[in-house]
Amino acid sequence: MKQKILVFCIDALCSSDIEHMKEMPNFKTIIENGSYVKHIETVYPSLTYPCHVSILAGTYVEKHGIPHNENVEVGNQNAPWYSMKHEVKVKTLLDYAREYGYSTCSLSWPVSGGADYDFNMPMIVPIGYSGYQPEQYLENTATKNLMDQYFWKYGRYIKGKDRSLDLFTMALAPDIIRDYGQPDVMLVKMCDLDTARHIHGVYHELVREQLRKHDEEFGVILESVKRYGDFEHTNFIILGDHGQTDVSHVLNFNILLKQNGFITLDEDGNIADYTAYCHSVGLSAWIQLKYPDNELDKQRVYDFLLAVKNDPQFGLGYVYTKEEAKDLYGFNGTV
Numbered sequence: 001m002k003q004k005i006l007v008f009c010i011d012a013l014c015s016s017d018i019e020h021m022k023e024m025p026n027f028k029t030i031i032e033n034g035s036y037v038k039h040i041e042t043v044y045p046s047l048t049y050p051c052h053v054s055i056l057a058g059t060y061v062e063k064h065g066i067p068h069n070e071n072v073e074v075g076n077q078n079a080p081w082y083s084m085k086h087e088v089k090v091k092t093l094l095d096y097a098r099e100y101g102y103s104t105c106s107l108s109w110p111v112s113g114g115a116d117y118d119f120n121m122p123m124i125v126p127i128g129y130s131g132y133q134p135e136q137y138l139e140n141t142a143t144k145n146l147m148d149q150y151f152w153k154y155g156r157y158i159k160g161k162d163r164s165l166d167l168f169t170m171a172l173a174p175d176i177i178r179d180y181g182q183p184d185v186m187l188v189k190m191c192d193l194d195t196a197r198h199i200h201g202v203y204h205e206l207v208r209e210q211l212r213k214h215d216e217e218f219g220v221i222l223e224s225v226k227r228y229g230d231f232e233h234t235n236f237i238i239l240g241d242h243g244q245t246d247v248s249h250v251l252n253f254n255i256l257l258k259q260n261g262f263i264t265l266d267e268d269g270n271i272a273d274y275t276a277y278c279h280s281v282g283l284s285a286w287i288q289l290k291y292p293d294n295e296l297d298k299q300r301v302y303d304f305l306l307a308v309k310n311d312p313q314f315g316l317g318y319v320y321t322k323e324e325a326k327d328l329y330g331f332n333g334t335v
Contacts, residue, residue, distance in 0.1 A: 001230075001233050002102075002184065002233065003233050003234075003235060004182060004183075004184050004185070004186075004229070004230060004233055004234045004235065005184070005185045005186070005234070005235050005237065006182075006186045006188070006221065006225065006234055006235070006236050006237070007186070007187045007188065007237045007239065008188050008190070008218050008221060008236065008237070008238045008239075009052070009055070009109075009187065009188070009189045009190065009238075009239055009240070009241060010190050010193050010211075010214050010238070010239070010240050011048060011189070011190060011191050011192075011193055011194035011240070011241055012193050012194035012197050012240060012241070012242060012243065012244045013193060013238075013239065013240025013241075014202070014240065014243045014244060015038045015039060015040075015243070016202075016203075017211055017240075018031070018036065018038060020208060020211060021211070021215070021238075024211070024212055024215035025215065025219065026215045026216070026218045026219035026222055027215050027218065027238065029222070030236055030238060034236070042241075042242050042243070043060055043061055043329070043330070043331075044061065044284075044325070044328075044329035044330075044331050045061070045067070045068065045281040045282060045284065045331070046242040046243070046282060047068060047069050047242070047281065047282055048069055048110060048194070048241055048242065049066055049068065049069045049081070049082050049110045049111055050064075050066050050067060050068065050069075051241035051242050052109060052110045052111065052189070052241055053066040053088055053092075053110070053111050055239070055241065056092035056093045056094065056109075056187075057088065057090050057091070057092050057093075058093075059090060059330075060329070060330025060331065061329075061330065061331050061332075062326060062330050062331055062332035063089065063090055063330070064088055064089055064090050065087065065088060065089035065090075066082050066087065066088060066111055067331070067333065068082070068279075068281065069081050069082065069110075070082070072279045072286070072288075074271065074274065074277045074288060075270065075271040075277075081126070081127070082110070082111050083110075083111060083113045083122070083124045083141070084111070084113040084114050084141070085111060085112050085113060085114050085115035085116075085122075086114065087111060088111055093185065094106060094115070094117055094185055094187070095116075097184065097185045098116065098117070098118075102184035102185055103118045103183045103184045103185070104117040104118050104119070104183060104184070104185045104186075105117065105118060105119035105120070105176060105183035105185070105186040105187065106119070106120050106121070106122070106186075106187045107119075107121050107169050107172055107173055107176075107186075107187060107188050107189065108121060108122070108123045108165055108166075108168075108169045108188070108189040108190075108191070109122065109123060109187050109189045110122075110123045110189075112124075113141035113142075114140065114141050117143065118143070118145075118183060119143055119145065119146055119176055119180065119183060120142055120143045120146070121138070121142045121143075121146050121168075121169070121172060122138075122141055122142060123165065123189065123191075124137050124138065124141050124142075125137045125138070125158060125165075129163075130160060130161045130163060131159070131160075132159045132160060133159075134155065134158045134159060134163075135147070135151060135155060138151070145180075146172065146176070149175075149179065150171070150172055150175060153171075154168055154171040154172060155168075157171060164192075165191050166190050166191055166192045166217070169188060169189070169190065170217050170220060173186075173188050173220070173221060173224070174220055174221065174223075174224040177221075177224040177225060177228050177229050178224065178227070178228045181228070181229070182224075182225055182228065182229030182230060182234070188221065190214055190217065192210050192213070192214070193207065193210050193211060193214060194244070196210040197244045198244075201246050202244050202245060202246050203246075218238070222236075245283070247283075249315055251314055251315065251316065253278035253285055254277065254278045256308065256314075257274075257276055257277065257278060260304060261275075262274060262275045262276040262277075262301065262304070263275075263276070263277065273290075274290055275289065275290055275291075275297050275300075275301065276288065276289055276290070276297070276301045277290075286333055287301060287305065289301060302319075302321070305319045306319055
């Protein structure tokens, strides 16, 4: 009998959540009848999009080519995010599955727009979008079968200021299993635990409540497979993409660069020129040089970074060259 895989991915799920998950009925079922890995070192950078691509590609960022959530650009605080599957430079789990004749389904998985899957509803509507025409982002990036079958009924969940991608995802998932039969390889990605942690902190009571909601959602998936799929031959995988930590100190590095002459602003406060610019990458950062082949600029900036690192008021832990980052983390930066 053909074995199936169903991946339930919870954004920002931490190892510290496991003990609470053991007390929740649906997660408990999987934990007690399976096995789990408690400590995993994520890829660098540990942002959602690079992590999700690494999960499917089984490789580091320098090979799969998705180095950030955003296509970073100097001075652009609203840079477009990576979205299309063709931007991924290597084959993924679902690509190999299709080659071997397995049916594939991906729901709300990042960097999957336009993917050649049997069923695909990508995470592609911009994060800040609150309008009433999200279909403009899904047409020709989601598969036509899902748009025709379900968008008229469930598209309302991703419209307006109270839009909810998780509600949309969980409306689609059980219906696909019922209406089309359980796909051989199915990815279901949930967002709201990450959102709750960003808003309330890593260990807030409302975060625990959100984890319980994900348990209920996973219960719907389990029941759908029991009713309409092949429960006995399905391998259920619950995973996170990255952890999260509470932050009490923020270092705005571009202010330091401006104060030390590496960035100049015009009279409107926009960047007029720069020698070095900092791109935020969660709890780390990339430094982009305007002229990366200028050895004098490179040395000046590197010496400045080391001086900041050696000043305890800033709390900067490490400074790596591009070559060192590649050796340590398999990361060949884009800037």
